[in-house]
Amino acid sequence: MxxxxxxxxxxxxxxxxxxxxxAPSAAVATDGEAAPSSYSxxxxxxxxxxxxxxxxxxxxxxxxxxxxxxxxxxxxxxxxxxxxxxxxxxxxxxxxxxxxxxxxxxxxxxxxxxxxxxxxxxxxxxxxxxxxxxxxxxxxxxxxxxxxxxxxxxxxxxxxxxxxxxxxxxxxxxxxxxxxxxxxxxxxxxxxxxxxxxxxxxxxxxxxxxxxxxxxxxxxxxxxxxxxxxxxxxxxxxxxxxxxxxxxxxxxxxxxxxxxxxxxxxxxxxxKPGMPIVIELGEQDEPVVIPQVVQHVEIDRPRPLIVGHPVTFSAVIDGAEAVTWEIAPEPEGPWTPIAGATTQSWAVDSVTAEQFNDRFVRMSGTNSVGTVSAGSLYVRTVPFQELAITAQPLPVHTTEGNKPVFSFTAEGSPAATTFSVEQSRDRGKTWQVVEGTSYRKAQLGRLDQLTLPPATAADHGTVLRGVAKTGKVPGVAEAGYTATTTPVVYVVAQKTGKPQISAWKLPGFSEEAGGAIAVSGAGFTIPNSETGGSYSLDVALFNRDVWVPGHAGEPQWVSLSEDSRNGQYYQAYMAYYGGSFETVIQVPAGALSADKPYGVGTLLRHYAGGVNTYENRDMDTLSEVADPVLVEIVDPEPEPGTEPGTDPGTEPGTEPGTDPSTEPGTDPSAEPGTDPGTEPGTDPGTGVTPVQPQTGASPGGQGTSAKLAQTGSGPSVVLLLGGISLIVLGAGVVALRRRAVQTPE
Structure with a gap:
């Protein structure tokens, strides 16, 4: 320089x-000295x-x-x-x-x-x-x-x-x-x-x-x-x-x-110090034309890759005179060129585990100046697995204004990428997507959760079902795959504007065998403690001989919700959810006696200095647990011109018992097919006389076996409607049974 x-x-x-x-230009000063140089x-x-x-x-x-x-x-x-x-x-x-x-x-x-x-x-x-x-x-x-x-x-x-x-x-x-x-x-x-x-x-x-x-x-x-x-x-x-x-x-x-x-x-x-300056005068060199990575390796479908399905890899390297696709067991190599893969997209007709499982794929571009490689993509393979509902939803019980959660799980390869809830207001003739639903992916063994919009009185007695869909599977299923859950009842309690609680037995519950109780609460306010410590809301199943609202002392509960912290809901949680909650209480077998009254209640707990007290009665509530009802459901009448048994959404003649929520005393996320109380003509042990199966010709003219479903409270009512497998009870409660199936759309 x-x-x-x-x-x-x-x-x-x-x-x-x-x-x-x-290109400086120097002017000449009048006194003969050089003037400042100008630059442009x-x-x-x-x-x-x-x-x-x-x-x-x-x-x-x-x-x-x-x-x-x-x-x-x-x-x-x-x-x-x-x-x-x-x-x-x-x-x-x-x-x-x-x-x-x-x-x-x-x-x-x-x-x-x-x-x-x-x-x-x-x-x-x-x-x-x-x-x-x-x-x-x-x-x-x-x-x-x-x-x-x-x-x-x-x-x-x-x-x-x-x-x-x-x-x-x-x-x-x-x-x-x-x-x-x-x-x-x-x-x-x-x-x-x-x-x-x-x-x-x-x-x-x-x-x-x-x-x-x-x-x-x-x-x-x-x-x-x-x-x-x-x-x-x-x-x-x-x-x-x-x-x-x-x-x-x-x-x-x-x-x-x-x-x-x-x-x-x-x-x-x-x-942190500034970088040194390098200065050059004169014309600047044009950029060296060497290959430039514009797009790293991408594929046309979600990972993992499905064995037997096609896949297309693509990348973009500008200025390359030749490209080569390569595969390696580690990101550092060794890299093996793929014979015949010499364009910036590589189409594979059928994925094999031997070639692609646990591998890295990249594309390299070369010209006279040098070679560059696009960032590699890690891939693994899994066998094709039909998309199916592996954990069915529970009936949804809530209170007006609450945002209940609808939970289910769908599994398959390829996996579902979108989840939605559909609602029927006409006994299953038509279904509409519930707008305003938010989805939360399943974590740590929990079900996929979809939070519904605030419940209204018009939702009471309708029916809900979950729908899981995969994305497009190019070359296999352009519209993807779909799996639909068993429909369940949507029960909405009227809002009173005061602290309130409602409780319903879920299918399979009995005093002797125990089971699950759905609970919905609204209108609760957890106060600040003026004497130090903090308040929380206890929610539990109580023996009414031990405690009823208005009584102080330290109540002894029969069972608590596993969704809460030791049966308690804290101030921040209740404030976030507007004073409402939905939960399920699991009752162990033998915890209840038919001759002892019980109910689900709430009361305020005050904790300070390691001591619990129960003196504040402002949030005391107690609700009886509504009994379930048995409902007979028949297979729908085939549509004109359709052979019986060909409807992929109903599978007429399939044995009931696929609802995982009906096993007494078990987690609702258990594997399907465990309900011992849904075999036609079998007493499920609820203390309610079961509806006997109907035989002979169905409204569609086909011999059929009846199915039993259980819902909330009200008189037992049986409606046999040709082509409809949805029953609305006198109390406005709905129950269904339907096998979830997958169909490529």
């Missing part, structure tokens, strides 16, 4: 601000510091640059562009997918370029100013903390110093809440200062000041007029301690990145 402007503090940094001065196409190139130069092997997650102030990545914007510098000094364009790619332990090489700058420099006086238009965003933490500089200016003072200024802006965030961002007020800042500057006619070289620069933070970072601390904020335990300029660090106290701009005593202090 010729004589020119150079600055160095001897710091161990490894990136650069590059300012190229192109100046380039400023900068990599900030080593913090912004750490690559990511997977191509994601680095602190990347983007042209402009928008949140979306852009490689170019006006006169600004983002490039990568190779070790040989050449530059290459970047994409969002390639900007973070690199090997661990190497420099990322990303640079921001401001092009088309203009200004004047007087090499004799050592003064001058260069200005650029445009902006670059530095996306800290992979885009969670974006900040930008706009319209930078470089000023030479004539005393061997220079200053880089710009308008700074962006979004504030924090380590505690990294996903919450708020826009910052743009302000003018000094981005960097330079010492020992020498101006020359052909080049400039600058290194930002850092070592020995002190910083005292504002008492209120959001108020520039607030006083500064009297004690230095810089950790000076390292001999090379230092800081970026004061106004720049002040700005980053608002972004939440303040500790990255001065020595803090962390192991990353060595990456």
């Amino acid at each position: 010729g004589a020119g402007l150079r600055a160095s503090l001897g710091l161990a940094a490894c990136a650069a601000v590059v300012v190229g001065l192109i 196409d100046v380039r400023l190139e900068w990599g900030i510091n080593s913090v912004y130069q750490s690559p990511s092997p997977g191509g994601t997650g680095c602190s990347f640059f983007s042209a402009g102030t928008q949140l979306e990545f852009a490689a170019e914007s006006g006169d600004v562009r983002i490039v990568k510098r190779a070790e040989d000094g050449s530059s290459v364009p970047v994409t969002k997918n390639s900007i973070c790619l690199g090997k661990p332990g190497t420099e990322l090489g990303q640079r921001m370029q401001f092009n088309g700058g203009s200004g004047q420099i007087d090499p004799v006086a050592g003064t001058g100013t260069l200005r650029w238009s445009g902006a670059v965003t530095a996306n800290g933490y992979g885009g969670m903390v974006p900040w930008w500089i706009q319209d930078p200016a470089l000023t030479f003072s004539g005393d061997g110093t220079a200053v880089l200024t710009a308008t700074a802006g962006g979004w504030a965030s924090s380590m505690e809440n990294p996903t919450e961002m708020s826009p910052l007020r743009p302000r003018a800042v000094t981005v960097a200062t330079f010492s020992n500057v020498e101006l020359g006619a052909d080049s400039l070289s600058l290194t930002p000041d850092f070592g020995g620069v002190d910083y005292f933070k504002l008492s209120d970072p959001a108020d520039p007029a607030s006083p500064r601390a009297t004690q230095s904020t810089v950790n000076k335990g390292n001999p090379e301690w230092g800081s970026w300029p004061e106004s720049f660090v002040d700005f980053h106290y608002e972004t939440g990145l303040e500790s990255y701009w001065h020595s803090s005593g962390s192991g990353g202090d060595g990456e």
